[in-house]
Amino acid sequence: MSSNFSVHSIDARGLSATDGLLLLVTRSLDKLKAGEILEILSDNPSAEHDLTAWSRLTANRWIGTTTSNGRKSHRIEKGSSLRVLTDR
Amino acid sequence: MxxxxxxxxxxxxxxxxxxxxxxxxxxxxxxxxxxxxxxxxxxxxxxxxxxxxxxxxxxxxxxxxxxxxxxxxxxxxxxxxxxxVGFTSKIVAGAGTGVENLGGLKGKRVAFGSRDSGQARILPAYFLKRNGIDPARDITAIHFDLDVGKHGDTGTSEVEVLNSVMKGEAQAGAIGDQYWARALSENLVDSGKVRAIWTSPGYxxxxxxxxxxxxxxxxxxxxxxxxxxxxxxxxxxxxxxxxxxxxxxxxxxxxxxxxxxxxxxxxxxxx
CATH class of the missing domain: 3.40.190.10 (Periplasmic binding protein-like II)
Structure with a gap:
């Protein structure tokens, strides 16, 4: 279960999906094991819509968005499939 | 046999x-x-x-x-x-159009994909209606009927929807989340010109x-x-x-x- 894993957090405020957010999330998930959770702090109003679509496409599991003190954080659980950069 | x-x-x-x-x-x-x-x-x-x-x-x-x-x-x-599983449709809106949510679509030009595309036409229209926006009365719909018969598989109509929003011909548009995610990943989207404002329930x-x-x-x-x-x-x-x-x-x-x-x-x- 995902709750057995610790949560890793990144600050992506100021970034939109095409201005580095997806790159930062991809690189951060690469460092995690399957089942571990990445928390993304974001102030981009589209981030929730973008990250849900991106998570499905990349076989990671979208957990949801929470708001605390006006700050949004999004959570994604790392999927079990490998991200393969090249096939040699 | x-x-x-x-x-x-x-x-x-x-x-x-x-x-x-x-x-x-x-x-x-x-x-x-x-x-x-x-x-x-x-x-x-x-x-x-x-x-x-x-x-x-x-x-x-x-x-x-x-x-x-x-x-x-x-x-x-x-x-x-x-x-x-969990496929969704997105409504994307152009920057400067003032469209921040579904309510903001009223009176606007909204682009849709092919008439037989579940993700870019039929389901977005259905969900909009469920959310109080009648596509036949409350908006001006722009339809990109491309590759009809292939049920939106080719993605060409979704490309046109996104382009029309980025060019400002449409103020908003409906596309599938798979195309949206690919467009974002491949930097086909100018975040300064278009952004997603709504995600449909999963289907x-x-x-x-x-x-x-x-x-x-x-x-x-x-x-x-x-x-x-x-x-x-x-x-x-x-x-x-x-x-x-x-x-x-x-x-x-x-x-x-x-x-x-x-x-x-x-x-x-x-x-």
């Missing part, structure tokens, strides 16, 4: 042949002989399935709903991709449909072989990457409810 399982597939792109040659090889290597039959459109594939010319049809959600209606619900479903997309429920048992070995495909094996991964999945999964038929309601509401198959 031949023991070769014939699977119908719509050739929406040349890569379909490469994908299905790979799938055929995979099945044969696992002792389950199969072949594929190409169709130019989903209506022809549905007819072929119902006439028994093929055993299994790799159907879009709309083609599945059509088979379901024509068999009075007696058809069966074998499997789908992990990416066919299901493609599945392997058989004529009758008994087919689920008849082709159980075929389904088991399909489900055993492993993304972590390089030879399987090549096929799965091209077909856009990480795992084949058993069907989740609840995910078609919205489309059944939508085709009734818009009388898609006639009154």
């Amino acid at each position: 031949s023991n070769v399982v014939n699977v119908g597939v719509v050739a929406y792109d040349p890569k379909v042949v490469t994908i299905w040659e790979g799938i055929k090889e995979y099945f044969e290597a696992n002792g389950v002989p199969m072949d594929f039959v190409l169709f130019s459109n989903y209506d022809a594939q549905v007819d072929a399935l119902l006439k028994g010319w093929i055993d299994i049809a790799w159907n879009t959600n709309l083609a599945y709903v059509k088979v379901h209606r024509r068999t009075d619900g007696k058809c069966g479903v074998l499997a789908m991709r992990d990416t066919d 299901c997309h493609c599945n392997f449909t058989v004529r009758d429920k008994a087919g689920e048992q008849r082709f159980a070995r075929w389904t088991d072989t399909l489900l055993a495909m492993d993304y972590n094996k390089p030879s399987d991964r090549k096929i799965m990457d091209m077909e856009g999945l990480k795992r084949w999964v058993l069907p989740e038929l609840d995910g078609y409810r919205a489309l059944f309601e939508a085709v009734d509401e818009f009388q898609f198959f006639g009154a």
